[in-house]
Every structure is written in structure tokens, then in C-alpha cells.
Amino acid sequence: MADRSEPRLKVLALQRFGLGPMPGQAAPAGDARERLLDEIRSEGAPQPQVSFSGAAPIGRALYAFEDEERAARESRRVAGQPSSEAVQVAAAPPEPGRVQSHLPAPQPAEPPFPQKVYREEVVARVHLALATETGFAERLVQFWSNHFCVSVAKGNFVRAMAGAFEREAIRPNVFGRFEEMLIAVESHPAMLNFLDNQLSIGPDSRAGKRRGRGLNENLAREIMELHTLGVSGGYSQADVTGLARIITGWTIVGRDARLGFPGSFAFNPALHDPGGQKLLGKVYRQEGKEKGMAALADLARHPSAAGFIAHKLARHFVADEPPQALVAELTRVFRETGGDLAALARALAMSDLAWSAPTTKLRTPQEFLIAAFRALGRKPDFGQIAGALGVMGQPLWQPGGPDGYPDSNAAWATPEGIKTRIDVAAQLGRQAAGSVADPRLLVEEVLGPLASPQTRQAVARAESKAQALALLLMSPEFQRR
Amino acid sequence: MAAADDDCERMTPSRRAVLGAAGALFAWSYMPKFAYAAAGARDSRFLLVVLRGALDGLSAVPPLGDPAYAALREGIALTKDGPEAALPLDGFFYLHPAMPNLARLYAGGQAAIVHASATGYRERSHFDGQDVLESGQSGPGKTDSGWLNRLIASLPAGETVSRRGALGIGVVPPLVVRGSAPVLGWAPPRMARAGGGLVQRLGDLYGERDPALALVLKKAIETELIASRQGMEGQARGGGGPDSAEGMRRIAEGAARLVGAEDGPRIAALAFEGWDTHANEGGAKGRLATLLGGLDGALATFENGLKAVWKDSVVMVVTEFGRTARVNGTVGTDHGTGTVAFLIGGAVNGRRMIVDWPGLRPEQLHEQRDLKPTTDIRAVAKGVVADLFGLSGPVLAERVFPGTGDLAPMQGVVV
Numbered sequence: 001m002a003d004r005s006e007p008r009l010k011v012l013a014l015q016r017f018g019l020g021p022m023p024g025q026a027a028p029a030g031d032a033r034e035r036l037l038d039e040i041r042s043e044g045a046p047q048p049q050v051s052f053s054g055a056a057p058i059g060r061a062l063y064a065f066e067d068e069e070r071a072a073r074e075s076r077r078v079a080g081q082p083s084s085e086a087v088q089v090a091a092a093p094p095e096p097g098r099v100q101s102h103l104p105a106p107q108p109a110e111p112p113f114p115q116k117v118y119r120e121e122v123v124a125r126v127h128l129a130l131a132t133e134t135g136f137a138e139r140l141v142q143f144w145s146n147h148f149c150v151s152v153a154k155g156n157f158v159r160a161m162a163g164a165f166e167r168e169a170i171r172p173n174v175f176g177r178f179e180e181m182l183i184a185v186e187s188h189p190a191m192l193n194f195l196d197n198q199l200s201i202g203p204d205s206r207a208g209k210r211r212g213r214g215l216n217e218n219l220a221r222e223i224m225e226l227h228t229l230g231v232s233g234g235y236s237q238a239d240v241t242g243l244a245r246i247i248t249g250w251t252i253v254g255r256d257a258r259l260g261f262p263g264s265f266a267f268n269p270a271l272h273d274p275g276g277q278k279l280l281g282k283v284y285r286q287e288g289k290e291k292g293m294a295a296l297a298d299l300a301r302h303p304s305a306a307g308f309i310a311h312k313l314a315r316h317f318v319a320d321e322p323p324q325a326l327v328a329e330l331t332r333v334f335r336e337t338g339g340d341l342a343a344l345a346r347a348l349a350m351s352d353l354a355w356s357a358p359t360t361k362l363r364t365p366q367e368f369l370i371a372a373f374r375a376l377g378r379k380p381d382f383g384q385i386a387g388a389l390g391v392m393g394q395p396l397w398q399p400g401g402p403d404g405y406p407d408s409n410a411a412w413a414t415p416e417g418i419k420t421r422i423d424v425a426a427q428l429g430r431q432a433a434g435s436v437a438d439p440r441l442l443v444e445e446v447l448g449p450l451a452s453p454q455t456r457q458a459v460a461r462a463e464s465k466a467q468a469l470a471l472l473l474m475s476p477e478f479q480r481r
Numbered sequence: 482m483a484a485a486d487d488d489c490e491r492m493t494p495s496r497r498a499v500l501g502a503a504g505a506l507f508a509w510s511y512m513p514k515f516a517y518a519a520a521g522a523r524d525s526r527f528l529l530v531v532l533r534g535a536l537d538g539l540s541a542v543p544p545l546g547d548p549a550y551a552a553l554r555e556g557i558a559l560t561k562d563g564p565e566a567a568l569p570l571d572g573f574f575y576l577h578p579a580m581p582n583l584a585r586l587y588a589g590g591q592a593a594i595v596h597a598s599a600t601g602y603r604e605r606s607h608f609d610g611q612d613v614l615e616s617g618q619s620g621p622g623k624t625d626s627g628w629l630n631r632l633i634a635s636l637p638a639g640e641t642v643s644r645r646g647a648l649g650i651g652v653v654p655p656l657v658v659r660g661s662a663p664v665l666g667w668a669p670p671r672m673a674r675a676g677g678g679l680v681q682r683l684g685d686l687y688g689e690r691d692p693a694l695a696l697v698l699k700k701a702i703e704t705e706l707i708a709s710r711q712g713m714e715g716q717a718r719g720g721g722g723p724d725s726a727e728g729m730r731r732i733a734e735g736a737a738r739l740v741g742a743e744d745g746p747r748i749a750a751l752a753f754e755g756w757d758t759h760a761n762e763g764g765a766k767g768r769l770a771t772l773l774g775g776l777d778g779a780l781a782t783f784e785n786g787l788k789a790v791w792k793d794s795v796v797m798v799v800t801e802f803g804r805t806a807r808v809n810g811t812v813g814t815d816h817g818t819g820t821v822a823f824l825i826g827g828a829v830n831g832r833r834m835i836v837d838w839p840g841l842r843p844e845q846l847h848e849q850r851d852l853k854p855t856t857d858i859r860a861v862a863k864g865v866v867a868d869l870f871g872l873s874g875p876v877l878a879e880r881v882f883p884g885t886g887d888l889a890p891m892q893g894v895v896v
Contacts (some may be wrong), residue, residue: 153724183785196760199811214810218759221605221816231606231621237848240605311786393652400754403608405699410625410659413693415666415701417652419674422698426675454689458682467679474683476691 006032008449015359015450017315017349019135020371023445036136036349040342042174045137048124048163053077055164055189058117059263062160063255067115076467114160118152119382121163122396129370130378140174140345141166142366143316145397147309148185148227149404150194152397157193162397165190173283178309178339179300186223187265189252195219195402202273220244222402224299233304234262239280245273246284247292258464306334310344312407317348318357320408326353359450359480362409365392367481368421372473373447376432388424422474429470439468450477508845524641525828525869526740526787526794529629529750531655532776534757535607536800538820539852540769546573547573547839555808558663566766570594571834577811578765579774582781586825590634591784593894595861596836597801599854602849605816607757610801615657617859617882629748630660632866632881642747642870648704650751651723658750665704665746666697667739669731674705707745709810711738724755726775726845733779753779756800760811774812780825792827795812795895799858806846819852822861831894833872835861857888864891 013032014021052058077271111119132138145166152159172183187193192198200216201208208214220243225231249272253259259266267289276285282298284291299305305410310330314322331341333347348354363371369388373380389395399405408411436442439459443451455475462468526706541560544550545567551558557565559577567575568584574596576584602613602621609621617628629647636643646663658664682704687695713735722728732751739745755772762769775787780796787794803820819839824831839845839853847853863877867890878886 033637153722196811196813197758201810203810208810215760216809216811216813217815225606225608231604231609237605386638387672391652401607401757406653409693412655412698414649414652414654415664415697416649416654416668417666418694418697419666419701419705420652420668420672422675422680423672426679427673452690454686458686461683462677467676470675470679471682471686475686476694479694480691 009033009355011446011448012355012359012448014134015371016354016361017134017136017139019129019132019138019367020374021446021448022374023377023442025133025445032148033349037346039134039137040175040345040349041137042175042342044176045141045170045174046128046132047167047171048121050120050124050163050167052120053119054168055161056088056261058160058164058266059189059252061113061260062157063262066156067255099315100268112156114156116161117160118397122385123382125163125166125396126370126373127379130373136345136349137174139317140341141170141312144170144181145175146399146407147312148181148191149399150190150397151402154194158190158397161188161190161193165398175342175345177300178305178341179297179378181341182227182300183293183296186219186229186247189265191251192219192252194266194455195222197247198251200244200248201271202245204273204275205248206269206270207406214397214438215241215244215248217241218243220247223296226403227407228299229302229304230308233302233308235280235306238278242277242279243295245277246279246295248272250289250292259268266434300339303335306339307331309339310334313344313348314354316407318354319360320410323353323357326351329353359477360409361481362406362413363481364407364412365389365394365417365421366396366405368392368473368479369375369424371478372425372428375442375473376428376436376469378428378432388427391420392424393420411427421479422470425470425473426466428473429466429468432469433464433466436451436465436469439465441473442469443472446472447477449473451475452477490818500892511634522871523793523828523869524790525746525747526790526826527629527866527869528736528740528783528794528796529655529657529748530776530779530796530798531611531657531750532756532798533607533611533752533753533754534800535610535802535804536756536820537758537762537769537804537814538596538800539803539806540762540764541577541773542570542596543567543575543577544573544596544838544841545575547838547841553806553808556812557762557767557808559764560847567765573838574834574836577770577773579770580777582777582784583823583825584775586780586784587832590831591825591826591827591829592831593833593835595824595856595858596834597839597852597854598820598822598856598858598861599819600858602633602802603818605802605818607801607816612656614799614801614858615655617657619884625656626660627655627657627750628862628881629657629750630662630664632870632872633677633748634660635872635876635880636870645744645746646700646703646748648739648749650732650749650874655750655752658748663700665700665707665739667704667708667735669728669735675825696733704739707742708735709740710744712741713738723751724754724772726771726778729775729779730782731755733782734786737783741787741790758804758813759809759815760813761812762808782821783825787826793869794826795828795869796823796825797862798825799862803852805850806852807850817851819854822858824861824865824894826892828895830893835891835894859885860888860891861894863888864894868895 009032017036052205062140119296129138140401150158152162165188169184195218196216197219201213203214217240221240224235249268251268253262253264253266255262276283279295284295286294310325314327333343337343443459458471459468545561565578567578570576600613602610612621615627616624617622633643633647647658647666649658651668684698736749736751740749758769783796799822801819804814804817808817835854839855843849859882886893
């Protein structure tokens, strides 16, 4: 790194490890590294403010919503009207601009319950990111939330639960132990629904023998491939089937409340394969839910998991091809601390390699939008968030598959990707042109010592304030971190 | 974003004028390196459609003539008779009733179906399976370039196909077109496009500070120019994603117009999503039927949009692997191995099932679980591109699909 001056490090801290600078932050007090370490707290990451407390009350309200929809459909059918197919909220991100311009819609209708919860969760999550000072903890939430992703495209259940999933399974555990986060994730109703485990029935269970139904190995496969060991982490098809049997009975309480509070996690012994089950050469004979807990604990401590997580973390924060020594150091810390995620975050923040690597990594669309809102001092509504993320290809909690959104320049630095980013920057520039006094001063405030002479000149020579702001947002120094 | 923002766009200079200005900057990239038009050579078009999530080939093209089929498929089995009967192909194989356009193309000699096929990949990870399918390598994680990109890079410089580059549809284009050869990018428009003045200034800034971003922006502008000459700028915004019938149709329409254009790319890749039917897959109706209907609509859209060049076109539809032969515990199917691929177009030697049927009895299944692959999909792909673009066997075996020297390009796929 050519310039090791303190002002440069402060901006770099906000760009590489945080959410991006806000005006007035360029010269904050205190050491850049200390400010990152300050956010590592045993209670986890801060919680966004929403009106629903958790998965269980959301689940109960969702059941009530579905019952009402069913009753309404039934009464329409009786009345001889065509039945509505509107129960399932569209998987595509909503686009308020289009809706407003194409529909007469005199009074804005209340969105269906799952969409209403989703909107509130999205806005709360983004507003928390805009109020956070540095955002190292928030970036780790984003990382883990994408590692253990669910997708609202699955249906109403995940759409209503995705926010609660992040608040309950991810945030409290980002500085806890990996094993704790893993168990919280795999037993959360949102994940059980997303990867079909609530449908999986042990072939030798009471229900399996009675109904002739059986296993669904979706969750078991992704636990090993995507969540813990990695695809070449050393497991076979037999291990996938073994783990699928071990976690049969991990399910969601139905509306009948027979197993607990509707919408919450439950272990249902009637669906569980009894007896010993083999996974990675070891036979698990525990009773009930303990069998799965023991298997997940062993997967969390497996040597393959340490290397898999360390590489993903370094790739996310530092570079597509992270320094081998950094990956080795993070792997060592993960292994020696038994997966202590606070120690892992501390090791990343303390590593000179993580600070000295050149800024090559292109911000993801979500990172870019948050950084742009912070730089411009905007407080967006749901439409402004969801519209921009939708066109850039990264709507919140809606990746195309259980492997989450890609985390490489090859995926995001594409012709159409950059072009839509420019469209978003142009729109943000127009919206903020009235509230930003001088774009040249904003360059100093948010990029400071990172700004190149060419970027300064392009902003200064722009034909309008809106264009100047768009140029700042699309400059290489703002796009790469 | 908000509707009010759209008004700002109307105050900017006309889109065409703006595009023209931005395009002038990069006009050099349109200058042919040297004129090339081999006498009588075919000006071929090739579109690759990747179905992400693993298509259930036994439901898309059910072997109703196989005595083991109905028992394996239980409640989702399709039938020869009744109101939702599958569509006949050759008496043994039938087509899912949600695909009447494909049935029509097949009957008209413009579609062939490959069954019991797969790449060389034998594990069951979607992501590795797609990596192998698109990279064209023997295993996952070997390269960041796709086989269609390397195909273009292997053609003589200045040839129409290499000069026009490949088109990757989507904000994140499929891996199969990524690589060192030029790639154009397009996606169905969803928002007001930025003015050309801003784009031009960014082009200058990237040119001085960031060569990688400069290159992708140049490619974006090239695609916009072709699109504007095709009159595509007035297209409605919004619409469903690539896992909806509407989204598939829009993607197909845009791809067909760009690839069908005289100055457009000759090769394109796109992806449709949502095929991972672990639960409640459905039979003649239901989740998979809806997706197959979307694909079928997209095939008709290709046919219509490529009308002028249809006789020289092949659309190839592939997926990373198949699904379990048996229905799973949740009326769906889990990750499997052998599946189907479709070849559609005026250049296809059609009305043919390309298949060496392995059978569905337990001992005939791969690992007693999946349809056994007996045709390597790479041999089919090699046969198609060899005939369309005149690539030699050694180039295909070394550069496009490395390490496939013992896998001969399939003969007679293209007429």
C-alpha cells in the first residue's frame, strides 16, 4: 500500500470492512482499526426495529391470513365469481413506479400480509444500515445471511419469515460460535420451509410406515455442501441420505398448535427415523432432536468447515483471490478456537494482509446501494430500495438458489450489470441534486484521500449537479473497495 | 423506483440521439478487421438455454412405453389417454402436455430430443453441475471461462461470428459465455436508462482509471446500439423473472431480436430458473407443468423472432442433470443424473429421438436411483457447433471441451 496515512486508513476501514462513509465521517476521532474492533460484541449485531417480535407470532398471523384467503376464495366460488389466484405473492420484486403508472388504482390497497411483513423488514434492515457508524458487524450479518441464505421466491412462508430468520438465527450469533449459528439456522422455520425439511418423513418412522411417504434430502445436502463442509469437503451420497434421516422430524408447528406455538420449530417424533444413523463414518444413536444436534455439532467442527468458511470470508472482504496466508491464518483461528466467530472477525480486522490488499473488489449491488444512500444522506422508502435492487439483480433475501448471491467481480462487473448500475446512479443523482450543496465537497467527504485526480475532475466538470453525483457514485474508487 | 422519476428521463435528449453520441465513441469496435464472407458459407445462429435447477427429464419427455415408468412415478405419472394426455412423439416417448409448440416443431422436422443424457459430471450439486455444463471442463472449479466463449476465441479473427461476439442475457450472464472473447450483455429493461452524456463521461473516466470497467461498459453500449437499431428501446419495463412464463417470453424475445439482427451477435446464452422440483412437482398440471409451459412459449418466441434466419438457427436447451427416477417422500424428485436436452430450429435434423434407452428397472438405473446417462451431451453440443461454425474435431477436443478427444462430435444433428 503506497499511502499508509491515517486518513486513508479511516476511509478504507469504512469501505472495505464497513458500509461506506457518510458526510462528516472523513475525520472521526480514534484509530480506524479500533473502531472495527469496538463493534465485536458478545450480544451479536444490533437489531433492526420491527413491529413483529419473531418467527412464531409471524407464523400464527400467516396462518390466519391464509385461512382468511381460503374463506374469501370459497365465498367467491359459492357466489359464482372466478376464483382469484392471488394468494401467492409474485416472486419478482415489486416495482412501485410501474404499478403506479399502469394501474388506475385510486386508493393504495393494503399489501397482503406476507408482503407487508417483508416490506417492513426490508426497510428496517436498510435504515439500520444507514444509521450505523462503521458497519463492520452489519457487513458480517450480510455475509452470514448470504452464506445461510433463504429466498422469498419460495413462497409466502419464507417471504414473511426471511427478516425474522436473520434477526433470530444470524444477528445474535455473528460473534458467537459457528456451531450455535448453524443449529439456530437449521432449526429455524424459514430454513426448514425453504429447503423442504418440514415435508421430509423418515421411511421407518411411524408416519412413514403408515403413509408410505418418505425422505426429502434437500436440506441435508445443502447443510454439507453449502453450509459447512463445502462441495469437496469429503462426503458421499450415503452421507446425504444419512443426515436427511437424522434430521427427519425437524419441522414447523402447524396451525393446530399440537406440537407448540403455531409457526415455531418443533421436533415431531412421529416423523423421525428411529435408531442409529450413519454420517461420515460415525453412528448417531441419540434420542430425538439430540441426534441432529450432535450431527450438526460435529459438522461445525469438521476440518473442512474451517477452511471453507475462512476462504469465503477472506474472499468476501478482501479479494476474489484472497492472499493464501490470510486464508491460512483465518483457518487456523477457526480451528483453534472451535469456530469462535468473534475471534475470527478480530483476526480479520487485525490482519495486515486484509488491509494492504489493493481495492479490487467491486461492491455488490446491495453494498453499492447502501453506500450510495449513506453518501447522499438519503432515507429511502421500500420502493426506492426494492426497485433499485431488483434492476441490479440483487433483491433482498431473494437469491436464485440456496448458494446465495455470487461474491466475485466476474459475476457483477458485467455489461448489463454496470449499465443498470449507471441507471440507478443517474436516478439517485437526480433525487439528491436538491439536497447536496456541492458535489466536489462530497467527493472529499466520502472518498477523501482515495479519490483520483480524474474522478475529482470528472465531478467538477459535470454538466449538472445530478450528473456530478452519478459520476461520484460510479467512480472506480466508489465502486471498488 | 418512484413514478415521478420517470418524468426526468423524458426531458433528456431523445434516446436515439443519445445512443448515437455515445456510440460514436466506440464506433471503432464495429470496424471489421478484414472483410470475411466465405462463399456459400452459412451465417449460422446458435442459442443455448440453460435450465437451472435440474429438469426432470422423465416428466418433460415421459417414456410411456417403458413398463416400469408408471410405478416409479406414482401420482405424477403422465398418461397416453384422457383429457390431459401426453403428446405422442415416436410411440415410446411422449411429450409433456404443456409443450404443444415443441410437439408441433418436432412433427414438422424442426426439433430433436436427446434423452438419457448428461455431461460427464456424476455428483449431485447444482452449482458444480452447472459449472461443468457451462465451463465445458471435465470437472468443476477448473476455469472462469465458458465453452461458448472459448469457441468464439477459437474461430479465425475477423470472421462474422467472432467479430460479433457472444451475447450473455441477464445482469449476471451465464458462465458459458464468459471469458476473454468479447461478450455483449442485455436484459429485459426494468428502469429508465441513464442519459448518454453520463455514460460517455464514465467511459472516459474508466478509460483512464479502470480498464476492466471500461471494457464491460463498451460492450454494454455496443449491445444498446444493436437494440436501438432493432427498435427495442420502446419496450415495456418490468415483468416477471426468469422463473415465470412471462419472464421467459421476454428474455426469449430480446435474445431472438438481437441474435436475428444483421449486425447482431451470432451466439447467445440465457438461463431460465426454478426447475428444482423437490416437492409437489405435479403431473399434467402443477409446478413443473407451468415452467414447461413457459419454456414452450419461449421456444415459439424464438421461432417467431428468428424467422428470417430460422433455417440457419439452432436453439439448444440443456440442464445440469436430471432427477431421481422414483418420486421422493414429498411428491417431488431429488437430484439425479440422466435427463433430456432439446434441439430446435430450422437447421436441426428433426423429428428424431436421439437416445440409447437404458430402461427403468432398478438394476438399469444409475446407482439404482437415477436414469442412467447413455448419451454424453457434450458429444451432441460438439456435433452442433462443428456443423454450424465449421470447427474441427481437435479444436473442439482441446480448447472448447478440453479432454474430450475420445468423445466424437455427433454426426448428422444439423441439416
